[in-house]
Amino acid sequence: MKTEFYTLGSFEFPADAVVIKGKLEAEGIPVFLRDEATINSDPLISAALGGVKLQVYSSDRERAKEIFDEVRNYATDDFGNPVVCPNCKATKSEIYYSRSNVFYKLFPFFEPRKYQCIQCNFITRPAQ
Secondary structure, three states, rough: OOOOEEEEEEOHHHHHHHHHHHHHHHHOEEEEEEHHHHHHHOOHHHHOOOEEEEHHHHHHHHOOOHHHHHHOOOOOOOOOEEEEOOOOOOOOEEEEOOOOEEEHHHOHHHHHOOOEEEOOOEEEEOOO
């Protein structure tokens, strides 16, 4: 029998994925962290692998998404207000780094901040 997995999210650091994993397992949902051991042994290859993938069985997908959305941290502006997507007006965005060149891969903290909307995947820069 073939078991199918659904990737709920990707995380640059394994510690971030472990927090969500604990919450999902506490709710009775089995969770698998793909590439966790590889990234733990060499954190510099996280971007090349696409980070640690938090996976659940496809049959648990909807329930896992609901729980994940409850505990997920969404981007806020300097005043603590949720970032609003200019495309679809949703308030569920995450910080997005493209790391498009070698400099930003080596020094990611210099890359200008951008946000990606969870609803429509629109990428925007913060209002100045």
